[in-house]
Amino acid sequence: MRTAITDMIGCEYPIVAFSHCRDVVAAVTHAGGFGVLGVAGRLPEELDVELRWLDEHTGGRGYGVDALIPRKVEQVGASGGHVPEEHRRFVADLLARYDVPELPADEAERVRASAGRADAMVARASELWDVISEHPVTMFVSALGPPPADLVEKAHAKGVVVGGLAGAVQHAERQKAAGVDLVVAQGSEAGGHCGEIATMVLVPDVVDAMDGTPVLAAGGIATGRQMAAALSLGAAGVWTGSVWLTTQEAETHPVVKEKMLAASASDTVRSRSSTGKHARQLVSAWTREWEDPANPDPLGMPHHSELIAEAKARIGRGAHVRGSGSEQLVNYFVGQVVGRMRSVRPARRVLEEIVAEYADTVARIERINAG
Ligand SMILES: Cc1cc2nc3c(=O)[nH]c(=O)nc-3n(C[C@H](O)[C@H](O)[C@H](O)COP(=O)(O)O)c2cc1C
Known part of the structure; x- marks a missing residue:
């Protein structure tokens, strides 16, 4: 398959897998998708260990990193004084x-x-980029709000693609103004932090507002039919999270x-x-x-x-x-597609099933059009 995204980040299928688990990232990348490691909450030295492992297990294919790098350094205070x-x-x-x-x-x-x-x-957040830049990371995604300007500049100087998540058109516009190369339009169905607008409504609105900047659709995508719908809405690919949580590789x-x-x-x-x-x-x-x-x-x-x-x-x-x-x-973050997560399978199988159902869906629509 070929879309603006496959060319930009270099993968066979426009399917991005977000995961906090490096084994999932490696498995998806090997299977032709694009794995992104969520690293929020890791110190720079811990991040270095994770990325070294990924360098050795992704066979020279690129992978992504999704990090939280605050625009300004603000001490959160662990004194407990803020807790009533x-x-x-x-x-x-x-x-x-x-x-x-x-x-x-x-x-x-x-x-x-x-x-x-x-x-x-928080104090050492700026060191995260220094670690990332020493590894063959091909995409950097800012987890919460637009990335700081100096970071976008440094990433671009290294040829790293920069992305940002958006749950509303205004967020996407802010990401674009900050210089990102692609926007992830994440609907309310998604697992983890999310806004109130459903993917079906959000994606075409963001695609139109982005005026050519590629958009990945996220939230409620776990099957080939959902992927076909996302591409029909104008997305250049899909960004998935929940579906990997019940794979064999996931440390859930x-x-x-x-x-x-x-x-x-x-x-x-x-x-x-x-x-x-x-x-x-x-x-x-x-x-x-x-x-x-x-x-x-x-x-x-x-x-x-x-x-x-x-x-x-x-x-x-x-x-x-x-x-x-x-x-x-006990509970954990997961999106509404949890209802589709019925068995524990290897991540490669999950990706292959999405691709196969996507092809069937496109063929079915072509038959509809042929009358
Ligand atoms: C367990 C879990 C943790 C997540 N943590 C993050 C995160 O740290 N940073 C981030 O940008 N997105 C995070 N997300 C959101 C995903 O990047 C993605 O947008 C979302 O999972 C897509 O919707 P889906 O869950 O329906 O596939 C998380 C999602 C899940 C399910």
Whole structure:
């Protein structure tokens, strides 16, 4: 296949796979798609280790990196002073009600230390690019808002394609003004942070506003029919996330993987309960508790993450026990396509099935047109 994107980033199919798991990125890249590693939350030295591994496992094919590099360095403060007592009490009470076990002392220490790491991560954000630029990364994507101007300049000087996510036409226009080479138009069906506009409505609006800058459609795409629809809307390719979470290679929590395999399209919710910003995720006792009007509202970002970091670690650990409160609470980000994720398959198979169904769909439409 050939679109503006396949030429730009050098892949066989215009199918981009976003994943936090390097094995998924490598498998998709090998199969002819384009893998992008999500690296939000990693320190520069950790990122270097991940990218070294990818260099060795992508056979010289390019891959992408999706990072959070703030426009201005702002200390988030891990002192806990921003977290109201009412919220602390609610989280402690929730963990007690669901009988969530404590963490072993060394793990609790590690989780607390990583809360303190938030400051270091923000302060060292500019070093991330220095690490990325030492690897054969062919696309850099800015995870939250337009990338800083100096970074776009440095990326372009190295021939790296720059992309940006947008959940509304105005966001896409801001990305374009910042100098990105492509825009990912991500609809509300998507897993993770998302806006309110559905992919079907968003993509053609962004394509028209971008006036030639290529657009990847994201949100609700897991099959060849959905890919055909995205290209019909004017997208030059698709950007997918959720569908890889139940692949063999994905390091998704095993209990969450099981929940995903059993879930339908109605079992996700756009909720602020996991980061403080609206993010689509599996419905669980966790999202229901935070939605209950009797309980406090989630805090903003990043204070909410600070509030719940230890709770999430405790829940993840306890969820392995069948019938436990932790099992009821555990959840993760996933989009409405979760209803299509029915079995654990290798990432290569998932990609091949998307491509095969896409070809069938195009043939079916051609037959319709032939009358
Ligand atoms: C588990 C998960 C984590 C995500 N984390 C990020 C992230 O760190 N940065 C980012 O740009 N997008 C992130 N996203 C959004 C994806 O990049 C992508 O836009 C979205 O998954 C596409 O919709 P889909 O889930 O319906 O395939 C995440 C999505 C999921 C499912």
